[in-house]
Amino acid sequence: MRDDRSLGVYLHVPFCGQRCAYCDFAIVTGQDRRAPAFADALVAELGAFAARFGVRPADTVYFGGGTPSRVPPEVIERAVAAVREAFALWPGGEISLESNPEDVNAESVAAWRAAGVNRLTIGIQSLTGEGLAALGRPGSVEDSLRAVAAARTGGIPSLGIDLIFGWPGQDLPGWAGELDRAIGLGPDHVSIYALETTSRTPLVRAIERGELPRPDPDRAAEMYEAAVEALAAAGLPRYEISNFARPGHESRHNLRYWRDLPYAGFGPSAASYVDGTRWTNPRRFSDYEAAAWAGFPAVEAEPWDPDRRAGEALVFGLRTEAGVDLAPLAARYGEAALAGREAALERAVRSGLAQRDGSRVRLTGTGFLIADELFVDLL
Numbered sequence: 001m002r003d004d005r006s007l008g009v010y011l012h013v014p015f016c017g018q019r020c021a022y023c024d025f026a027i028v029t030g031q032d033r034r035a036p037a038f039a040d041a042l043v044a045e046l047g048a049f050a051a052r053f054g055v056r057p058a059d060t061v062y063f064g065g066g067t068p069s070r071v072p073p074e075v076i077e078r079a080v081a082a083v084r085e086a087f088a089l090w091p092g093g094e095i096s097l098e099s100n101p102e103d104v105n106a107e108s109v110a111a112w113r114a115a116g117v118n119r120l121t122i123g124i125q126s127l128t129g130e131g132l133a134a135l136g137r138p139g140s141v142e143d144s145l146r147a148v149a150a151a152r153t154g155g156i157p158s159l160g161i162d163l164i165f166g167w168p169g170q171d172l173p174g175w176a177g178e179l180d181r182a183i184g185l186g187p188d189h190v191s192i193y194a195l196e197t198t199s200r201t202p203l204v205r206a207i208e209r210g211e212l213p214r215p216d217p218d219r220a221a222e223m224y225e226a227a228v229e230a231l232a233a234a235g236l237p238r239y240e241i242s243n244f245a246r247p248g249h250e251s252r253h254n255l256r257y258w259r260d261l262p263y264a265g266f267g268p269s270a271a272s273y274v275d276g277t278r279w280t281n282p283r284r285f286s287d288y289e290a291a292a293w294a295g296f297p298a299v300e301a302e303p304w305d306p307d308r309r310a311g312e313a314l315v316f317g318l319r320t321e322a323g324v325d326l327a328p329l330a331a332r333y334g335e336a337a338l339a340g341r342e343a344a345l346e347r348a349v350r351s352g353l354a355q356r357d358g359s360r361v362r363l364t365g366t367g368f369l370i371a372d373e374l375f376v377d378l379l
């Protein structure tokens with residue numbers, strides 16, 4: 001029987017070789033030597049969590065980053081062991097690890113499998129040399145092909161790949177070709193992300209200086225539609241706006257975020273949502289380490305703001321193909337928080353962007369295409 005106090009566990013591993021041109025995550029570069037000390041801090045933080053909240057059940061563990069595949073596999077092994085100490089991990093619980101292609105080989109896959117990893121995602125991002133160069137990614141297309149083969153040969157039960165579309169210079173036929181090649185790799189899960197141009201990343205600054213062409217939003221929408229069609233035809237239907245999976249291979253951990261279910265985050269910048277309270281760890285690596293050793297590392301818990309929470313839960317739920325049930329949100333955050341959003345929801349239904357079935361609302365195909373605009377109204 002599932003315990004409704006069960007949590008998803010997120011571990012943020014901040015190490016990267018270099019900062020990719022489009023990245024604004026909390027990472028450190030050139031600091032790999034600090035991985036063992038980082039593992040010590042994680043173990044301390046996990047222990048402090050269990051001391052404060054008791055040993056809670058957990059059904060998913062997710063190593064994100066940063067580049068979790070970059071740290072020695074012993075660090076992953078230690079972290080999984082510490083999670084098993086601090087939480088009652090469900091038998092068959094999902095243990096996911098994000099990786100970069102150049103770190104995936106027979107030895108690393110065997111070590112991750114031995115640590116309990118049963119789901120691997122590979123940040124391929126582009127299956128063309130031009131794409132990798134435009135995105136400032138290290139490695140090559142061949143590295144990606146080798147990584148997928150090593151993951152499969154090594155017996156990874158659920159394999160995902162990540163791709164980015166809309167990079168400067170990419171056109172629709174090129175993207176269609178990349179999708180064909182990606183599907184040909186036989187992934188169980190595919191994540192596709194439009195190039196993000198709102199943060200001040202090196203790539204965005206180059207676009208602003210006129211060194212690279214500005215991505216065209218209409219073309220990005222065409223690319224997105226092409227991907228939805230091609231992936232569905234290949235047996236990978238959309239289950240979330242950016243995520244596509246063979247049935248049974250959806251990310252159970254990420255579904256927690258979209259379904260407004262609780263999670264506990266560890267490592268720099270990791271967020272937690274436990275017993276209705278949310279908090280975020282210090283973003284800077286050294287601040288995080290100091291805080292982890294001082295005890296419980298979280299900065300101040302967010303003040304209770306049911307209106308903001310309801311808006312976020314609504315928008316997160318609408319990202320999924322299944323949509324969102326408004327009844328539990330009203331029970332959790334109050335009728336008033338949802339009543340204020342009724343008019344926007346009605347407008348979305350009237351304009352064919354959303355459908356309503358009782359208390360459940362979901363986006364239509366057109367709604368998914370302009371979801372960001374709709375979400376601004378609902379937040």
Ligand code: SF4
Nearest residue numbers: 016019020023065066
């Ligand atoms: S590997 Fe991922 S986290 Fe690291 S710099 Fe590149 S995009 Fe950012």
